[in-house]
Amino acid sequence: MTIDSRWIDEAFFQAEKSWSEGGIPIGAVLVNCVGEIVSCGHNERVQSGDPTAHAEVVCFRNAGRRRDWKELTIVSTLSPCIMCTGTTLLFGLKRVIVGENKNFLGAEALMCSNGVHVTVLQDERCIELMQRFLVEKQDLWSEDIGQ
Amino acid sequence: MTIDSRWIDEAFFQAEKSWSEGGIPIGAVLVNCVGEIVSCGHNERVQSGDPTAHAEVVCFRNAGRRRDWKELTIVSTLSPCIMCTGTTLLFGLKRVIVGENKNFLGAEALMCSNGVHVTVLQDERCIELMQRFLVEKQDLWSEDIGQ
Numbered sequence: 237m238t239i240d241s242r243w244i245d246e247a248f249f250q251a252e253k254s255w256s257e258g259g260i261p262i263g264a265v266l267v268n269c270v271g272e273i274v275s276c277g278h279n280e281r282v283q284s285g286d287p288t289a290h291a292e293v294v295c296f297r298n299a300g301r302r303r304d305w306k307e308l309t310i311v312s313t314l315s316p317c318i319m320c321t322g323t324t325l326l327f328g329l330k331r332v333i334v335g336e337n338k339n340f341l342g343a344e345a346l347m348c349s350n351g352v353h354v355t356v357l358q359d360e361r362c363i364e365l366m367q368r369f370l371v372e373k374q375d376l377w378s379e380d381i382g383q
Numbered sequence: 384m385t386i387d388s389r390w391i392d393e394a395f396f397q398a399e400k401s402w403s404e405g406g407i408p409i410g411a412v413l414v415n416c417v418g419e420i421v422s423c424g425h426n427e428r429v430q431s432g433d434p435t436a437h438a439e440v441v442c443f444r445n446a447g448r449r450r451d452w453k454e455l456t457i458v459s460t461l462s463p464c465i466m467c468t469g470t471t472l473l474f475g476l477k478r479v480i481v482g483e484n485k486n487f488l489g490a491e492a493l494m495c496s497n498g499v500h501v502t503v504l505q506d507e508r509c510i511e512l513m514q515r516f517l518v519e520k521q522d523l524w525s526e527d528i529g530q
Contacts, residue, residue, distance in 0.1 A: 279446065288435070288444050288470060297435050301428065305529055322469020322490070323435060327529040343469070382452055382474040 239355065240271050244335055247276070248361050250291065251313045254278035257269040260373075260380055261365045264291040264312040266299050274308065275299040281380055290380070291321035296327065305329060313362040315342035317381060325350055335362035339370060340381075386502065387418050390458040391482055394423070397438065397506050398460045401425035407520075407527055408512045411438040411459040413446050421455065422446040428527055437527070439467035443474065452476060460509040462489035464528060472497055482509035486517060487528075 242316055245266055250263025261281035268274050274287050277294030284370050299308075305327035310316075315337035318326065324332060324347065332347055334356045370377055390412055397410025407426035415421050424441030427433055439459050446455075452474035457463075462484035463471065471479060471494065479494055481503045491501050517524055 285448055286444050287446070287448055287474070292434050293440075297433050299434070301432055301434055301526065303526065304439050317469075317473055319466070319469040319473040322464075322466040322472075325469075326464055326466040375469070379448065379450065 237269070237271060237309075239333060239357075240267075243267055243271075243273065243309075243333065244313070244357060244359055245360070246273055247291075247311050247313050247335060248359070248365075250276050250278040251362070251365055254280075254283070254291075255365065255369065257283055259283050260376060262291040262312065263368050264295040264310060266295050266313060267309045268304070269307040269367045279380070280378070287380075288319065290317065290320050292316055293323055296323055309333060311335075313359070314366060315340055315344055315356070316347075318343045318346070321346050324352065331355075333357065335359045336366065338363055339366040384418060384456075386480060386504075387414075389418065390418075390456075390480065391460070391504060391506055391509070393420055394438075394458050394482060395506070397423050397425040398509070398512055399480040401427075401430070401438075402512060402516065403464075404430055406430050407523060408516050409438040409459065409461050411457060413442050414449055414456045414524070415451070426527070429523070434527075435466065437467050439463055439465065440470055443470055444455055451515050455478060458482075460506070461513060462487055462491055462503070463494075465490045465493070468493050471499065478502075480504065482506045483513065486513040486527060525529040 255261035259282040275298040280289035311333040313335035339374035402408035406429040427436035458480040460482035463469040468490035
């Protein structure tokens with residue numbers, strides 16, 4: 237299945253939504269085997285006070301109880317951290333699409349070594365929004381990645 | 384800091400609570416540097432429909448936004464899966480106490496290779512309750528670990 241630009245568009249929309257709410261600007265979507273978006277989400281640390289509410293985790297949460305995880309693709313505006321990577325591996329996804337990894341490189345190597353196919357888009361919108369966040373709210377970012 | 388048996392007692396109480404609610408019988412607590420339990424939780428997949436609600440994740444969630452993660456110890460009735468391991472690594476915890484790993488061996492090796500100190504208690508209560516769950520609700524367990 238070729239990459240549909242609407243997936244990263246929606247993930248980026250989620251990131252912008254979070255940013256406009258004063259939150260961390262990272263968004264994600266889960267896509268099924270025919271290319272439909274089955275769930276979306278953004279980082280909710282600021283909005284809900286939940287330290288595990290990274291965009292990808294929120295996306296898995298919003299997808300609910302299902303048994304077709306292995307057919308799904310996760311699309312995130314930023315390279316997934318070790319928690320989100322672990323979640324992806326737990327559910328056995330085979331494919332991950334990353335908006336950018338210039339501002340943060342997560343655990344892509346662990347995904348690859350477990351047979352997950354990772355594609356990095358280096359999407360300019362994702363890079364710029366994350367860069368702005370890192371300049372304006374460095375401390376919030378440090379908190380989000382456990383530093 | 385030596386291990387206080389009240390930590391696994393409370394984690395087991397959480398597991399029993401979930402089991403009595405028809406849920407998955409896995410519980411966890413987070414302990415601070417002076418041995419006080421700062422949060423607790425149990426698997427909530429059945430209760431809330433959230434596929435990411437493993438006991439350890441719920442525990443991190445319930446601990447809220449804080450900056451002392453590296454001083455905390457997570458105590459779980461069962462060996463943490465790759466998602467819960469990733470969460471533990473993200474927040475930089477240095478110590479994990481596992482009730483048992485006979486019924487399920489999670490990603491302990493990944494924790495150890497990242498410098499986390501893992502202690503396995505092989506607590507008989509934890510082993511028996513998990514065994515009973517595996518016999519009575521095998522399919523629910525498969526769902527919980529993404530199979």
